[in-house]
Amino acid sequence: MSEDSGDMTGGGQQGKSSAAPVSPLEDDNLLSVILCRLPLVPSSLLRASVVCKPWRSLVSDPRFLRDFRAHHQKPPLLGFFSVDFFGNIEFTTMLGPSSDRIPTEHFSLRIGPTSRVLRSHHGRVLVLNQEGQHFLVWDPVTGELLNVAFPPGVDGKMMLVIDGGVVCAAIDQGHVHGACHSDPFRVVFIGEDRGQIFACAYSSETRAWGNLFSMTSPLPYFVTNSPKCPSTLVRNSICLLIFGERAVILEFDWGRGNLTHIDVPSDAYHFDTFIGGMCQFMVTPADSSGLSFILLSSFSVHVWKRVSDGGSNNATWMLGNTIELRKLLSLKPMMHLSIMGLDEDNYVIFKLTDSVVFTVNLESLQFKKLSTQLPFYPFSFHPFKSFYTPELINDSMCVHRLKA
Template sequence: MTCRRQRRRRRTSPAAPAPPPVLPPDNDDLIQEILLRLPSHPSSLPRASLVCKQWRRLVSDPAFLRRFRARHRDPPLLGVFKDELHHPVFRSVLDPPDLIPPDRFALRLDDYRAASLLGCRHGLVLIFNYNTCEFLVWDPVSGDRRRVAVPQELDGGERSVMNGAVLCAAGDDGHVHGGGFRSCHFKVVLIGASKMDGRIFASIYSSVTGEWGDAIFTGPVSTIYYFGSPAILVGNSLYWLLSVWGPHILEFNLETSTLAVIDGNWPQMNFSSDCHYCIMRGEDGNVGLAILSYRGFQMWERKVTLGGAAKWVLWKTVKLHDILGLSSAVQREKTDIVGYSEDPNAFILVVDTDFYMFRVDSMQSKKLFDCNVVTRCHPFTSFYTADAAFEGIGAEDKLRLDC
């Protein structure tokens, strides 16, 4: 009797069937939505391309790459360009597997023996050739180059080029890094000086029209003995550190097309011989000034009162020893600010022969590399994704894709 009941119970309670295996979706649109959410690291899309041929096809599509860049908006800081023997040399600031070899962004300039690297912005690099009096705009990710001759009125020698800046014509709200000139027009801002009356002027070149705009002048200024700092973009204005018998700042408002020199009479600041200065982005989006000494950082912000008067306010003070995590005291003559990037609000500092990156917002630092040759570093931010990084896929990885 007991055996019959057990057999009857086994008949009425069969074992549940095993659930079917969960397979990845085959819908291209759904997979793309997933891939769009990968981090913007250089290794993200190349690694995803190794999953299968379908994924490789999707992440290689130019339309997908444009969506990927647009979704992430803020590109990562890939590294810095250093001006060594009149050639831009790239050094990555990322760790493996995102570290980019220097030869991936190599540019040999045989006819640029008197060239100067002026700066990087929006995924573009600006170089000026003093022999040929022309700018070179270079997109390292796409490899695109464009030569831009200076305005004709500079050929007579009455005006000279002092500095310049490059930026995307679409501005911060619409530029696409690393897409080449086909996907993004650019502007070149030329800063020069008139030898006759000592005035500073600015002129803008547009890649849309292929022409320079009219020169915009300041009033007469005193003798300029330093104009070597790169431009810093804060809001709608470009700023250069301009020493005219004091720490003056040159401001070019891109929206109003006005050029002005901000007075350097700031008695509350400490301008001593052992300090180094750099324009920066302030806490409230205003222009700021960083003062570095062997003791630490002072960060000031320029604020405009309700009455229209401008004043400098001390924003932050930090000790250099603390933010860099150094175990010994910093020597007075072995510190300097060699670079700044407004997008991540980060400084490139050098102590002795060691280069560090210090992010203002997070108050964190990272040792980058050491180099006996201390030169200015131009931080380079851009999306370095599948359209270029696939060139670095090894033979074994390519064999996997063919299987």
């Protein structure tokens, strides 16, 4: 009996002397890997931060936030910007639960009735003030607002800015767009003045505009109708549709310093149909650095792809798929469908008559119905994709936000 008791005691002492296994939640490296897989909604890291101080310290660490973005790769669609009749930029959230909804006043800006939003891209918003002859570059997450004057030698009273965009210019290996708050950016635009088309790009690194490119307009008279046929950023180019006796794509490649135009497919454009509002057009990126041209007529989307057989001068349009959205999205015959734009993952954004919004990938035919309806009155909406984590002020504030 005593021998058995001694063996048991010895075994117990031996067990006590060995190191106790570390809980996975106490291993910072393993915990970081686990928390990186939290969903891409604003409340995820906020909820994790109120568990305990070590968790709060971890999710506030810039290195963890960088790993979190790298794991997810693509920022979420937070919502849409629009401008009301009084010149106020309004934000409509697309996030479902109340704990994830971003307060509209957080993403709001007064720009005045003479200004308009051109584009939202890579977490920034570009605003044009034609009368004041300058652009505004706005970061809604940080609130930073920068004024960029028109290029020297450009008469803003004569030259009309047709459209433009703002893009992140970071070239770091592994850089993930969507949290580019401190990274350099470029502002690009296309304008028209007395039969000449102009284009230029601004660099925040040099705080200067590059060369001003120009060419004779391919159409003597044209309209842009940009709210219904929005421009598209394709890699280092901005592509803009103009319409007259024929439809033409204006393409400004600021990387190569090239301004040119491309005729749309000859069997896709009919002036009377376009003017009557019975169709919409859009240019989208295609595989192998090419372009696609899409036509929305009723509930049918026709897709042409630009195919090159050795050089851009020899490229031709080839009609590809025809997609019936009524069947794909289970739409009722009396509904009306319109194109709102293109997000940064090449999902085309469609809006129904009752302001219900869908995103559709025309390649994979994957689609998603968004959770919030949009206001009726604005002419255009601008999708906003960004990583966003509410500021972690203190534990009591975080708990209050989660309960609100």
